[in-house]
Amino acid sequence: MDDRGDALKMKRHDVLGVPVDLATMSTTLHRAREMLAGDRPCLVVATNPEKVVAARRNPELARALREADLVIPDGIGVVLAARLAGHRDIARVPGSELMPELCALAAEDRHPVFLYGAKPEIVTKAARLLQQRYPGLEIAGTQHGYLESERMPELIEAINASGARMLFVGLGSPRQELWMVRYRDVLTGVRVCQGVGGTFDALCGHPRRAPALMRRMNLEWLYRLVTQPSRLHRQSALPLFAVRVLQDALSRTGRARRL
Numbered sequence: 430m431d432d433r434g435d436a437l438k439m440k441r442h443d444v445l446g447v448p449v450d451l452a453t454m455s456t457t458l459h460r461a462r463e464m465l466a467g468d469r470p471c472l473v474v475a476t477n478p479e480k481v482v483a484a485r486r487n488p489e490l491a492r493a494l495r496e497a498d499l500v501i502p503d504g505i506g507v508v509l510a511a512r513l514a515g516h517r518d519i520a521r522v523p524g525s526e527l528m529p530e531l532c533a534l535a536a537e538d539r540h541p542v543f544l545y546g547a548k549p550e551i552v553t554k555a556a557r558l559l560q561q562r563y564p565g566l567e568i569a570g571t572q573h574g575y576l577e578s579e580r581m582p583e584l585i586e587a588i589n590a591s592g593a594r595m596l597f598v599g600l601g602s603p604r605q606e607l608w609m610v611r612y613r614d615v616l617t618g619v620r621v622c623q624g625v626g627g628t629f630d631a632l633c634g635h636p637r638r639a640p641a642l643m644r645r646m647n648l649e650w651l652y653r654l655v656t657q658p659s660r661l662h663r664q665s666a667l668p669l670f671a672v673r674v675l676q677d678a679l680s681r682t683g684r685a686r687r688l
Contacts, residue, residue, distance in 0.1 A: 439452060440516075442514060442519075444476070444481055444507050444510045444674070445481055445510075445670070445673055445674065446485065446491075447476060447484045447485065447491060448494055448495055448497075449501075449507045449511060450499055450500050450502070451511065451516050451518050452501055452502060452520075452522055453520040453522065454520070454527070454530065457499065457522050458531075458534065460499055461531060461534065464498065464620050465538070465540060465620045465621060470613045470614075471620060471621055471622065472496070472499070472609050472610065472613060472623075473501065473527075473621060473622065473624070474624045475502075475524040475624065476502065476503060476507055477503045477506060477507060478506035478670035478671075479504070479666045479670075480503075480504075480602060481506075481507065482666040482670055487603060490602070490603040490607070492610075493603065493606040493607055493609070496610055497609075501527060502522055504521070506667065506670055508521050510674045513678050524623070524626060525626075525628045525631050527623065528628050529559075531595060531597075531623065532563050532566055532595075533563050535567075536564065536566035536567075537565075539565070539567070540594040541567040541569035541591065541593045541595075542559075542566065542569060542593055542595040542596070542597065543568075543570045543571070543588050543591055543596045543597070543619075544556055544597050544599070544629065545571070545572045545574065545584070545588075545599065546572075546573070546574040546598055546599025546625070546629055547574050547599050547627075551629050551630055551633055552572070552573050552574070552599075554633045555632045555633055556571050558633065569593040570588065570593065572587070574599065581612075588618075588619065589615075589616065589618055591618075593618060593619055594618060594620050595619065595622075595623070596619045596621070596622045597622075597625045597628070597629075598622065598625065599624075599625045599626060599628055599629045599630075600624075601626060601627065602624070605625075605626070606624055
């Protein structure tokens, strides 16, 4: 059951049974402002073909995606799948681009932010770079991603005491989504909690993002594959995703013709 507040609802489409919101960067930022004005923590997660395939195999990840308040279309594959189903009001919203946009919003409106994840030197450097890029941005606190599970109550207490209104969680998937769902109800001051994967590392240039032209052509996945051959096993989900999306589209077409 979807119990998100009416003001925070966005149309959703299921891609092979995994939700994705019909969002653009503009509508996502509009929703973020609504979330910041609300009275509860709202979870923002990303989905892409790799995560769709993973969620079909991992019920806990699938549940976490369904329970999120906003599931942004991070990968071009899910955007094309939604458009193939007839939805035109959707565009790619990369999580690595959404986080800086939210930091700009936070600096403008004076919302403190907290960074959790990555190696100690990376999260510290990311905080410094963000403050340099967005003057006035208040980093309420940071915590590396290697904290022992028994110390998690200390982290929650630190986040709540910091006054952070935005929390960026960079633990990788599915760890970050499961963490966010587990602890959302004890985050007393946070209003926007985004899972950002490896964005802290990317901010520090590890690894470098694809050139702007490749990003505009939606070929960032190819750049990553060429520059990081170790991702090959992860990218193997792409052909499976494409085949199943096409099968689903053909099945819908066949049913429509019979009606």
